[in-house]
Amino acid sequence: MRELEVKTLSDxxxxxxxxxxxxxTKLKSKLFCPCSSDYRDKEPNTNICPICxxxxxxxxxxxxxxxxxxxxxxxxxxxxxxxxxxxxxKNYYYPDLPKNFQITQYDRGGGVPFSSGGVxxxxxxxxxxxxxxxxxxxxxxIFYEGSITSSRYSLIDYNRAGIALLEIVTEPDMSNPKEAxxxxxxxxxxxxxxxxxxxxxxxxxxxxxxISLMDGTRVEIKNxxxxxxxxxxxxxxxxRQKALISKGIKVKRETRHWDEARRITVSLREKEEExxxxxxxxxxxxxxAINEEMVKQIILTLPELPEKREKRYVKELGLSETLAKVIAxxxxxxxxxxxxxxxxxxPKKIGSWIVNDILAYLNRKNLTLKDLNLDANKLxxxxxxxxxxxxxxxxLKELLNELISGKKNFLEVLKTLKKEELVQKDEVLRIxxxxxxxxxxxxxxxxxxxxxxxxxxxxxxxxxxxxxDAKEVRNxxxxxxxxxxx
Amino acid sequence: xxxLYHLPYHELRRKIFDKEIKVKDYAQExxxxxxxxxxxxxxxxxxxGILEEANLIDNKIKEGEKVGRLAGALIAIKDxxxxxxxxxxxxxxxxxxxxxxxxxxxxxxxxxxxxxxxxKTNMDEFAMxxxxxxxxxxxxxNPLDKERVAGGSSGGSGAAVADHQAPLALGADTGGSVRCPxxxxxxxxxxPTYGLVSRYGLISYANSLEQIGPMAKxxxxxxxxxxxxxxxxxxxxxxxxxxxxxxxxEKKGKIAKRVAIIKELVEEGxxxxxxxxxxxxxxxxxxxxxxxxxxxxxxxxxxxxxYYIIAMAEASSNLARYDGLRYGLKLKEGMExxxxxxxxxxxxxxxxxxxRRIILGTFILSAGYYEQFYIKAQAIRKIIRxxxxxxxxxxxxxISPTMPSIAYKLGEKSKDPLEMYLGxxxxxxxxxxxxxxxxxxxxxxxxxxxxLQLMGKPLSEGLLLSTAQEFERIRGENFE
Numbered sequence: 001m002r003e004l005e006v007k008t009l010s011d012x013x014x015x016x017x018x019x020x021x022x023x024x025t026k027l028k029s030k031l032f033c034p035c036s037s038d039y040r041d042k043e044p045n046t047n048i049c050p051i052c053x054x055x056x057x058x059x060x061x062x063x064x065x066x067x068x069x070x071x072x073x074x075x076x077x078x079x080x081x082x083x084x085x086x087x088x089x090k091n092y093y094y095p096d097l098p099k100n101f102q103i104t105q106y107d108r109g110g111g112v113p114f115s116s117g118g119v120x121x122x123x124x125x126x127x128x129x130x131x132x133x134x135x136x137x138x139x140x141x142i143f144y145e146g147s148i149t150s151s152r153y154s155l156i157d158y159n160r161a162g163i164a165l166l167e168i169v170t171e172p173d174m175s176n177p178k179e180a181x182x183x184x185x186x187x188x189x190x191x192x193x194x195x196x197x198x199x200x201x202x203x204x205x206x207x208x209x210x211i212s213l214m215d216g217t218r219v220e221i222k223n224x225x226x227x228x229x230x231x232x233x234x235x236x237x238x239x240r241q242k243a244l245i246s247k248g249i250k251v252k253r254e255t256r257h258w259d260e261a262r263r264i265t266v267s268l269r270e271k272e273e274e275x276x277x278x279x280x281x282x283x284x285x286x287x288x289a290i291n292e293e294m295v296k297q298i299i300l301t302l303p304e305l306p307e308k309r310e311k312r313y314v315k316e317l318g319l320s321e322t323l324a325k326v327i328a329x330x331x332x333x334x335x336x337x338x339x340x341x342x343x344x345x346x347p348k349k350i351g352s353w354i355v356n357d358i359l360a361y362l363n364r365k366n367l368t369l370k371d372l373n374l375d376a377n378k379l380x381x382x383x384x385x386x387x388x389x390x391x392x393x394x395x396l397k398e399l400l401n402e403l404i405s406g407k408k409n410f411l412e413v414l415k416t417l418k419k420e421e422l423v424q425k426d427e428v429l430r431i432x433x434x435x436x437x438x439x440x441x442x443x444x445x446x447x448x449x450x451x452x453x454x455x456x457x458x459x460x461x462x463x464x465x466x467x468x469d470a471k472e473v474r475n476x477x478x479x480x481x482x483x484x485x486x
Numbered sequence: 487x488x489x490l491y492h493l494p495y496h497e498l499r500r501k502i503f504d505k506e507i508k509v510k511d512y513a514q515e516x517x518x519x520x521x522x523x524x525x526x527x528x529x530x531x532x533x534x535g536i537l538e539e540a541n542l543i544d545n546k547i548k549e550g551e552k553v554g555r556l557a558g559a560l561i562a563i564k565d566x567x568x569x570x571x572x573x574x575x576x577x578x579x580x581x582x583x584x585x586x587x588x589x590x591x592x593x594x595x596x597x598x599x600x601x602x603x604x605x606k607t608n609m610d611e612f613a614m615x616x617x618x619x620x621x622x623x624x625x626x627x628n629p630l631d632k633e634r635v636a637g638g639s640s641g642g643s644g645a646a647v648a649d650h651q652a653p654l655a656l657g658a659d660t661g662g663s664v665r666c667p668x669x670x671x672x673x674x675x676x677x678p679t680y681g682l683v684s685r686y687g688l689i690s691y692a693n694s695l696e697q698i699g700p701m702a703k704x705x706x707x708x709x710x711x712x713x714x715x716x717x718x719x720x721x722x723x724x725x726x727x728x729x730x731x732x733x734x735x736e737k738k739g740k741i742a743k744r745v746a747i748i749k750e751l752v753e754e755g756x757x758x759x760x761x762x763x764x765x766x767x768x769x770x771x772x773x774x775x776x777x778x779x780x781x782x783x784x785x786x787x788x789x790x791x792x793y794y795i796i797a798m799a800e801a802s803s804n805l806a807r808y809d810g811l812r813y814g815l816k817l818k819e820g821m822e823x824x825x826x827x828x829x830x831x832x833x834x835x836x837x838x839x840x841x842r843r844i845i846l847g848t849f850i851l852s853a854g855y856y857e858q859f860y861i862k863a864q865a866i867r868k869i870i871r872x873x874x875x876x877x878x879x880x881x882x883x884x885i886s887p888t889m890p891s892i893a894y895k896l897g898e899k900s901k902d903p904l905e906m907y908l909g910x911x912x913x914x915x916x917x918x919x920x921x922x923x924x925x926x927x928x929x930x931x932x933x934x935x936x937x938l939q940l941m942g943k944p945l946s947e948g949l950l951l952s953t954a955q956e957f958e959r960i961r962g963e964n965f966e
Contacts, residue, residue, distance in 0.1 A: 050588050054807050056581065056689040057568040057590060061723050091803050091851070095824055100806035109856060110864075152822075156811075278851035280860060283693035283800055286723050 013214040016180050016234060017131075017172035020187060023138060023204045024069045024164040025197050031137045031164035032060030032103065039159035040201060052162035054098035059284045062087075066164040067288065069196040070114055070135050071298045073166060076194055076305055079118030079130050081290050086111050087282040092275055095154060096139035098161055104136035106279045120170075120190070121307060122182050123325060129171040138163040141203075160203075166196075172210065177234035180209060184227045185329075186306075192331035193303055209234055213241045217251040221265055224258050233258040237265055309334065317347040326355050332369040333359065339376030346383045353379065353400060361404050374403065378410045382417075391420045428464070432476050435459045436484065447485055453477060491519050494704040495559050495653040502558045505547065509558035509602075510540040516560055516604065520651045527626045528636075528646040530565050531573045532605040539602050546600070554599030555714055561596060562652035564640050565606040566613055567698065568687040569593055572603060576689050577621035578611045580835030581814045590687020591722065592656060592698050592715045599714045604652050607642025611837045612805065613658060613691040615639050616666050616909050619900040620839045627896070628670060630934060634893040635900075637670030639663040643701050644671040653703065654711050658688055660696040661793050662888075662913025665925035668701055669888035669937025672927045674708045674954075675701045677913075679944045680920030681726035683712075684719030690804040692797035693724075695917040705926070705955050709733035712947065726945075739952030742882035742942075744777050750786040751912055757891040759931025764887045767928040767938050770960050771885070774953075779881070783873055786915060788866045793914040794907060795850055795863035802847025808835060842903065867918050874919045878943035883953065886912050888925040888937030916941050924950040926957070 027037045033051035051058045067085065074081050088106035107113045118130035140161040144151035168187065174180045188205060191197040199205035207230055212218045221237060224230050241251050256265040304312075306329045313324035327333045333354055340350045362368065382403065386396050399416060402408040408416070435456055436443065446452040456477050461470065490498065490512050501507045513536050520529060533539075543558050563569060566576045568586035570593070575581045593603065610620040618641025619625040626641040628634040629649035636645040640657030644667025647655045657664040659677035668675025677699045688698055700711035716731035752764065768778055810816050810831035817834075820827045836844070850859045877884060889912060899906040916923035921944055928938035938957075940950045 050586075053812065055586065055588075055813065056574070056576070056584070056807070057566075057586065057687040058588075059686050059722050061721060089803050091806060093806065093809065093825070093828060095809075095811060098807065098812065100809060101803055110861065276853045278803070278848065278853075278856070280799060280803070280851050280856070284690075284722075284724065 014175050014238065015172035015212050016174040016177070017210045018168075018170045018174070018180060018183060018230075019208040019210070020168045020170075020184065021138075021206045021208075022166045022168065022187075022191060022197050022199060023201075024066055024166060025201055025204050026195055027063060027065055027069060027164055029063055029065075030162035031063050031066050031135070033162055035162065037163055039163065042159050044155075044157040044159060047159035048161070052098065053158060060103060060282075062285060062288070063164065066135060068298060069164070069194075070133065070166055071290070071295065072194045072196055072302060073168075073191065074115040074118065074133055075295065075298060075302060076190055077118035077120055077130050077133075077168075079115040079133055081115040081295065082112040083290055084112065085114065085135075085288040085290060087285045088279045089282050091278040094139070095156055096142050096161070098140065098158060102137060102139065103282055103285070104167075105134040107132060109279050110281065111279070120183060120186055122179060122186065126173075126179070128173045128179075128183050131169045131171050133169070134167040136165050136167060137161070138165045172212065177231040177238070180234055181227050181231045184230060188227075189306060189329045189331055193306060193334075195303070211237050211241075213238065213245065213251070216241075216245070217253045219251065219253065220255045221258050222255060222268065223260075225260060229258065229260060232263065233265060236263065240265065306334075313347075313351070317341075317351070319347060319351045323351045323355050326359065327351060336369060336374075336376055336379065340380040340383070343377055343380030344384045346380075346387070349383050349386075350379060353383070357397070357400050358404055361401065372404060373406055373409075378403070381410075382413065385414065385417055389417050389420070391417060391424060395420055428460075428473060428476060431460050431463050432473065432480055435463065436477075436480055443481065443484065446481060453481070456481070489519075489650075490515050491650040491653075493653070494702070495556075495707045496704065496710065498653060499558065502547065508540075509543045509547075510537055512558065513537055513540040513560060513602070513604075516651065519649075520605075520646075523629070523649055523651060525627065525632065526629055526636075526645050526649055526651070527624055528607055528642045528649065528651055529562070529605045530575055530577060530608050530621075530623050530642065533572055533603045536560070536602055536604060543600055543602070554601070555710060556596055556599035556601035556654075559596075559599075559601040559654055559711075560604040560652055561601050561711075562604050562607045562643050562646040562655040563593070564609055564643050564655070564657045564698075566609060566658060566689040566691070567592060567656060568689065569603055569606065572606060574606060574689070575622070576612045577609045577623055578835065578837070578840070579622045579815060580808050580831075581689075582622060584814050586687075588687065590698075591684035591719045593687065595715050596656075596711075601654075601714075607640070607646055607655065609642055609663075610639035611840050612689070612801070613639040613660055613663055613696075614801070614839050614843055615900070616662065616906050617894060617900050618642060618645075618667070619896065620837060622837065625896060628893045628934075630672065631893070634895055634934065635670065635898075637667030637889070637893060639666075640675075640701065641667045641670075644668055644673060644675065647671070647673050647701050647703055654707055655701040656698055656711075656715070657701050658696055658698045659913075659917065660692050660797060661910050661917050663696075664699040664701060665888045665913050665923060665937065665939060666910075668925040669927075669935065669939075670893035672930075672935030672937075673701055673703055674705055674927070675699060675925045676708060676712060676947070676950070677916055677923045678712065678716065678947060679726070679922045680917075681724050682716050682728070682731075682922075682945065682947070684715075684717075684722040684725050686719055686721040690800070692800040693804065694800060695793070695797060697917075705951055705958065709951050728945075733948055733951055739948055739955075741774065741953040741956045742776055742940075742949060744779070744881045745771060745883045745885055746779050746781050746877055746881040747885055748786065749780055749782045750784070751886040751915075755890050755908070755911065756887060757931070760887050760889070760891055760936050763929040763931055763936040764938065767957075768885075770957060774956055774960055781877065783877075785866065785869050785873055786911075789870060789915050789918060790907060790911060792863045792866040792870070793910070793918055794846075795859050796867065796918075798843045798847035799850045799860050799863075800847070802844045802851060805836075805840070805844055808832065810835070839903065870915060871919045874915070874921060874941075875943075878921075882942065882946075882949060884941040886939050886941075888912055888939040892931050892934035892936060912939060920944060922947045922950055924954055926954045928957075928961075 039047045089101040091101040113132035115133045119127045140158040143155040188199040210220045254270045255268045257268045310328035313319040568590045570589040608626045617635040618638035626636045643655035643657040646652040648671035664675040702708040719725045809828040815835040923941045925937040
């Protein structure tokens with residue numbers, strides 16, 4: 001009993017905040033120069049120009065499209081954009097920074113962040129507050145031989161240098177690692193919906209976490225590569241801090257590094273050593289005014305957001321809340337669902353298939369929708385045929401799964417569907433004939449009382465174990481009996 | 487006999503177009519002049535391809551092809567303006583081997599007008615200085631007195647034009663770097679309105695203050711060069727949205743009517759000879775029918791500290807990129823530790839004045855001092871801007887001497903940085919306020935030229951030039 005109480009107490013006092021860096025991968029060019037923002041799979045140091053290499057004399061110019069993208073995200077999160085967009089220089093020496101400073105935004109020293117405030121809702125309904133968002137440039141990528149500590153050299157690839165990054169900082173509103181993971185998943189979904197980023201691309205969405213227990217010291221964890229790792233790193237850190245606290249050791253305020261291979265966090269630097277970044281306004285970029293008109297324009301271009309979509313699915317399409325939630329927050333599933341509805345009007349059937357069959361299959365096989373040879377058109381056609389041809393649900397599921405897994409292609413599935421219906425029709429005829437033959441007494445009764453048809457119905461359904469369409473059986477029975485008694 | 491190199495460009499241009507002379511012959515003559523006058527040390531690098539390029543222009547003219555406004559002009563370029571394929575050093579050991587892969591916007595623009603890059607001129611390292619003594623390549627000497635400095639930081643450009651080693655030059659002015667050598671060498675130099683000329687390709691010292699500016703032997707040449715380099719550039723967000731500048735001298739422009747002199751700029755610290763020249767210049771202005779009033783602008787007491795705080799802060803960040811990893815000076819050893827390597831590179835590659843300004847700038851931006859220095863300096867800058875705005879509501883121009891003295895003796899100021907900084911008192915305000923300022927010769931003191939400075943409201947270059955032209959006419963003394 002006592003132990004349980006302690007556990008609940010500490011759970012309640014865990015505070016987790018996240019700092020997410022997301023590349024605006026859908027932009028055509030880098031944040032401050034004309035180089036492509038598609039740097040992946042390119043020869044090292046080929047996606048560069050004098051500007052992103054910081055060559056003497058070059059000047060940055062802002063990619064206006066990036067401003068629109070950032071505004072989209074900020075409006076979708078209900079974050080208030082600042083009226084003036086100001087850039088600052090964050091000065092520090094590091095080989096991944098061509099200029100030895102990063103152009104970013106700053107909320108002190110006369111600066112303002114890109115936007116302030118905002119919320120993202122978790123499935124539980126809990127709101128995670130956004131503190132601020134900033135637009136900044138990505139540094140280059142450093143390759144080490146082995147690990148950062150043991151490597152004899154570092155290789156620098158500047159292809160990534162200057163890519164537009166959106167930094168999203170939350171309040172410490174998450175009270176367990178699961179919530180942190182869900183926040184990231186929801187944020188990812190949102191960024192995909194807005195078509196500003198492809199967070200699944202390697203390194204496109206990166207995350208630092210900060211955590212404090214029982215209102216204690218704040219520890220930052222860096223170098224977390226995926227959402228799963230966030231959960232793991234936070235769980236480790238909670239265990240580590242709890243162990244320290246239980247031994248009466250004070251948790252140090254520090255920055256720790258998540259060592260994915262060893263599954264532990266290791267100390268990077270303590271607070272005292274933290275650098276002074278000497279922020280000051282970037283003199284080469286002029287402040288940009290964000291006016292109401294711009295914001296209005298962007299609101300008009302915003303797609304329907306997951307939260308709203310979920311409600312519509314339940315209210316207007318009659319989906320269950322579970323189905324609606326799963327589909328509305330996953331961009332790929334949502335697209336398949338919406339596209340299928342363009343070809344057929346069977347939302348419940350399609351919805352159920354997507355979640356209970358397709359998603360279940362994907363999860364089982366650890367695949368994504370892109371791996372399947374399945375499109376909205378096929379799915380819709382199958383749904384329509386299944387309404388037209390009377391086949392058992394069991395058989396239908398079997399066929400759907402064969403289609404999903406690629407065992408049968410769409411044409412084969414359709415053929416089977418037609419054949420199956422014929423087989424079934426023969427079967428029904430056979431049962432109907434035998435029931436009529438073996439119940440001559442009832443046949444006589446029918447002449448006087450038409451309601452005796454129900455008796456035949458019962459018999460047929462009993463034999464077929466209810467697998468066939470009752471309406472059809474009724475029509476067939478009536479037709480046959482009338483013929484006999486004529 | 488007057489040699490070709492004595493001529494201002496607009497006269498040469500006529501001869502070139504009349505096929506009286508060949509650009510190649512002219513270039514040959516200029517190259518010989520530079521060789522003869524090597525002791526002036528105006529150039530760091532000469533464009534090796536100049537004769538071939540001259541030949542191309544000659545052919546164009548021979549074939550009757552249309553040529554640009556600067557056809558055959560050999561232009562000396564300050565060595566902090568990037569020239570594709572031609573070494574650009576900033577007069578620093580750090581960049582002593584650096585060859586830019588691109589042209590600055592101003593270089594593109596003069597090339598379109600068929601100008602030729604003559605070479606790259608000496609300067610104070612990274613433009614930090616007022617004498618051109620602080621160069622890795624040695625000091626530039628004043629062509630009028632080799633015991634004296636040419637001024638700085640665009641001293642090589644100033645000396646080259648004054649010494650007839652180039653008809654035209656580009657300099658860059660952060661706190662007086664075009665006007666000071668113009669004044670010390672007796673030529674014309676203009677710092678344009680901030681945003682009139684693109685800085686793309688100008689190696690940054692203090693971004694919010696500096697502008698590339700023309701230097702010439704005549705106002706006509708100066709305005710032609712200015713017209714060719716001005717206007718909006720998509721690659722520099724701080725350029726103003728203006729197109730097609732033409733500061734033409736064909737028509738007589740409007741001249742100033744009301745002029746202000748600022749007590750704080752003309753009372754203390756002026757050399758006697760400079761003061762005398764200045765006051766006789768005022769007499770000429772009065773002869774031109776200009777009304778002159780004296781005002782006081784107390785805030786200018788803070789102009790120099792304000793200027794140096796902003797300049798050093800920006801410089802400390804701008805110069806951070808020189809770490810010996812990607813270009814410039816390299817060391818063969820010590821690569822195993824990034825921090826030690828860049829400390830060593832920066833220790834070896836930068837001169838003392840550059841280090842001093844980086845250290846001070848770093849200090850100024852540090853936590854706790856930023857508010858005390860940087861934010862305050864920006865507040866003073868705002869006030870200075872406002873005060874100038876106010877003055878220009880009533881007056882067309884503000885005039886002052888360009889420099890408080892004639893050219894210093896070599897070594898006179900460069901040993902004491904503070905003294906050197908104080909010499910910028912007349913010039914820094916224009917950079918802080920972003921307004922245009924022109925330096926023109928207004929006589930001699932101890933056989934050395936004295937410069938007169940005209941400042942006007944933003945984009946009043948036309949008024950500055952036509953007023954200066956009228957001043958020249960009345961003075962009845964042509965520089966040549």
